[in-house]
Amino acid sequence: MAAPTLPMDDRDGLIWFNGQLVPWREAKVHVLIHSLHYGNSVFEGERIYNGKVFKLTEHSRRLHKSANMLAYELPYSIEELDAATRLVVAQNKLDSGYVRPLAWRGAEVIGVSAQGTKVHVMIAAFPWGAYYEQKAIRLVTSRWKRPSPESSPAGSKAAGLYIICTLAKDEALAAGYHDALMHDYKGRLSEATGANLFLVINGELHTPTTETILNGITRLTVMDLARKRGIKVVEREIYPDELARASEVFLTGTAVEVQPVAAIDQREYPIGPITTQLQADYAALVRS
Ligand SMILES: Cc1ncc(COP(=O)(O)O)c(C=O)c1O
Structure with a gap:
């Protein structure tokens, strides 16, 4: 990710904070918040195109689901979150x-118990x-594994799960790669640190099942786009030896959009026709 031009805590603008629009620099919390100590905050990442958030309601719904999977309820409905998001996007122009x-x-x-805490929400x-910055990125296989669903709620976009992603990503960057590809606890391919994985094998799209990954909103969108193009989509367990069979590899995510992969470890991939097609279809859809 390109370094932000301004520090995240020192810039102009308004943040929606528990129902109020607050000046950016005043949107602060106490050092004893439970989630800072125990990792149970949940979050979303959304992109704005032409002034509108793509799949806004899906993201608001997933924020609710993420909190519910950690056994708490949000004090704002999906409709209220949607409205607050539209407001904060408009107010920040x-x-x-x-x-x-x-x-x-x-x-x-x-x-450790969170009983007695209040739930807070902000939208920036x-x-x-x-x-x-690269047209196609180089991935390295991480030593960090996505945990079993019995050890962590993979479907929750929970802050605590990102300790694995941050460790994997920073090790990849330090080794000269652009990102890490994680395996799961069974040694199957899972996802990158902020994006889902797709392989093109014999003209079909193959992608890991959702057992240990975040079921990305972009993942589902791109699967739909592929089917509309008549491309078969296969969700299944995929082991790393199958990387040798792939003719193209790409990642999907709100932040990364459809991102071609140039290499995984020593193995190189071209930016192929299916990746290019889906990249164009996604770019057209988000702006439509
Ligand atoms: C670990 C992880 N996997 C996958 C994704 C892709 O999800 P989405 O397409 O909903 O942005 C993200 C991004 O949110 C992520 O952080």
Whole structure:
């Protein structure tokens, strides 16, 4: 990700914070908030195209689901979150950019139990360009594995799960790659640190099942686009030896959009026709 031009805590603008629009620099929390200590905040990442958030309601719905999977309820309905997001995008006069909603448990109590905490929500929106600077990126297989669904709620976009992603991503960057590809606890291919994985094998799209990954909104969108083009989509367990069979590899995600992969470890891939087609279809859809 390109470094932001301004520090995230020191810029002009308004943040929607528990129902109010608050000046950017004043949107602060206490050091004893439960989620800071125990990792149970949940968040979303959304993109703005032509002044509108793509798949806004799907993201608001997933924020609710993420919190529910961590056994709490948000104090705002999906409709209220949608309206708050539209307001904050308009107030910050953003034609394109990124939205970061976050929900967390407050500082009312300390301890592993979150009983007695209040749930807070904020929505920030800011300008943001391409996630990667490269047309096609190089991935390295990470030593960090996505955990079993019995050990973590993979379908929740929960902050705590991102410790694995941050470790994997920073090790990849330090080794000179653009991102990491993670396997799961069974040694199957899973996802990158902020995006889902697709392989093109014999003209079909193959992608891991959702057991240990975040079921991306972009993933589902691109699967739909592929089917509309008559491309068969196969969700299944995929083991790393199958990377040798792939003629194209790409990632999908709100931030990365449809991102060609040039290499995984030592193996190289071209930017192929299916990736190029789906990239164009996605770019057209988000702006339509
Ligand atoms: C770990 C992980 N996987 C996949 C995705 C892609 O999800 P989406 O397409 O909903 O942005 C993201 C981004 O949110 C992510 O952080």
